[in-house]
Amino acid sequence: MDRRRTPGLSSLTTSRLQTHHYTAHGTALRTRNAETLQTQLSVFQSLLHNFALTHSKDIRANPEFRAEFARMCSALNIDFLASSYHRDSRDAGGKDAGSIWTQLLGGSVNDFYFNLGVLIVEECRATRAENGGLISLADLRTRIQKGRSGILGASLSVSDDDIKRAVHSLAPLGSCFSIMNIGHRSLIRSVPKELNTDQSTVLEAIQLLGYITVSMLQVNLAWERPRAHAVVEDLMADSLVWVDCQAGENEYWSPAFISGGGGGGV
Amino acid sequence: MTSISSLPASSAPSTTTTTTTTAQDTYIFSPIYSFPPFFTLQPxxxxxxxxxxxxxAHIQSYCRAHRLFSISLIDALPTPLFTNATLSRALSLRDAKAVVHWMSTKDGGNRAEWTGRKGDVEAAETEGGRAWIYWRRPEEWAQVIEDWVDRTGQRGTVLTLYEVTESDATRREEFWGMEGELLQRCLGVCVKKGKAQIFGGEGSEGVKFF
Known part of the structure; x- marks a missing residue:
């Protein structure tokens, strides 16, 4: 009974039947595959859940551990800050949760960064008159650790990494907070102003000695005097440098050196 | 290139002291004190x-640590308050006047006041004379003194002004050594609130708290 060879009308029906069977089988396979993946994903999630729960205290308290955890998450392609903004892609499974992390850690890790973000905004605003809205990461960190430790619980220790993440988490607000690198220092900019090349060059040069003079700019950068003068005046108008008139030639100091440059201990 | 010799670089800022009291030895200046442009008023x-x-903030904390209730600008200029010898930077008289003037305004929180009577005030201001530095304002002092009276159970007793500011009994209090004129003013606040009464004539006044 070899049906395949059967000529005639019935062979048409058979081939349709066959296609149907193949399709059905394919669908079944695909479903099973998806189910397996789903199970794997949920197993993974619950493991991650357990891990995060057992270590949530560490995640909150220990900056190094938090950084490692964050690194692991990003290696797994999970952005645990952004996850609250992309809830659709994340929770394709249909659960009605916000971010995984709000689910897992009761929002504490997310909240940690948002709280830190608020502190950063506060500190930047408080020091804006002094430094023109440009504060070095290290400076900001010591300010936050020293000044406001009461707010997030007594033992608030933050790492530079935390601050960077927190600043990034401020991005969806459309505010102008961003991190910029001048020389080998990271600065947090809280004013919407863009610096032009000359200005960043001067700020970079200031990192070396803590100050700059017009003639230093002329000699080292081969700038014309008016050009050097104009840049410095601009920076001064934005409160990005302070002038010291008692040194013969006017010296222009970066306020970032108020806390770090004197060398003297607190 | 300018020479680097004027840099504060590694020298500790707190070494600028003239040793008279222990407070001066241990007084720690705020970090901004070792920032050279701090001594040039910014445009x-x-x-x-x-x-x-x-x-x-610097002047208040310095005066608090050194128990200064008033300063004479001309005399204070060469002291570490306005002069950082390590950096060889000093606030000029004109700028110091501007600072104290700002402190005496509402913006500055009324933390200073030129001394003297009505007519002398302007003279004091223009010449850089004396000014009260209110690291505590008279109202706050009134409260502190009242608390002390309370704590030591001296309500209803008559105290001489000497007892309040110069006797051994108050040596550990913040208001010890306060100048008579300022004390009068602080006690005046208490009197106004009806919490105290001042007796006696010039030079031998006593005060009684209710």
Missing amino acids: NPITRSSQLQSWS
Whole structure:
């Protein structure tokens, strides 16, 4: 009974039947595959859940551990800050949760960064008159650790990494907070102003000695005097440098050196 | 290139002391004190207001640590208050006047006041005379003194002004050594609130708290 060879009308029906069977089988396979993946994903999630729960205290308290955890998450392609903004892609499974992390850690890790973000905004605003809205990461960190430790619980220790993440988490607000690198220092900019090349060059040069003079700019950068003068005046108008008139030639100091440059201990 | 010799680089800022009291030895200046431009009033108004605030905080904490209730600008200029010898930077008389003037305004929180009677005030201001530095304002002092009276159970007793500010009994209090004129003013606040009464004539006054 070899049906395949059967000529005639019935062979048409058979081939349709066959296609149907193949399709059905394919669908079944695909479903099973998806189910397996789903199970794997949920197993993974619950493991991650357990891990995060057992270590949530560490995640909150220990900056190094938090950084490692964050690194692991990003290696797994999970952005645990952004996850609250992309809830659709994340929770394709249909659960009605916000971010995984709000689910897992009761929002504490997310909240940690948002709280830190608020502190950063506060500190930047408080020091804006002094430094023109440009504060070095290290400076900001010591300010936050020293000044406001009461707010997030007594033992608030933050790492530079935390601050960077927190600043990034401020991005969806459309505010102008961003991190910029001048020389080998990271600065947090809280004013919407863009610096032009000359200005960043001067700020970079200031990192070396803590100050700059017009003639230093002329000699080292081969700038014309008016050009050097104009840049410095601009920076001064934005409160990005302070002038010291008692040194013969006017010296222009970066306020970032108020806390770090004197060398003297607190 | 300018020479680097004027840099504060590694020298500790707190070494600028003239040793008279222990407070001076241990007084720690705020970090901004070793920032050279701090001693030049900034032309930019925003920076300037931040700078004035820092100066006000600096002057208040210095005066508190050294128990200074008033300063004479001319005399105080060469002291570490206005002069950082390590950096060889000093606030000029004109700028010091501007700082104290700002402190005496509402913006500065009324943390200073030129001394003297009505007519003399302007003279004091223009010549850089004496000014009260209110690291505690008279109202706050009144409260502190009242608390002390309470704590030591001296309500209803008559105290001489000497007892309040110069006797051994108050040596550990913050208001010990307060100048008579300021004390009068503080007690005046208590009197106004109906919490105290001042007796006696010039030079031998006594005060009684109810």
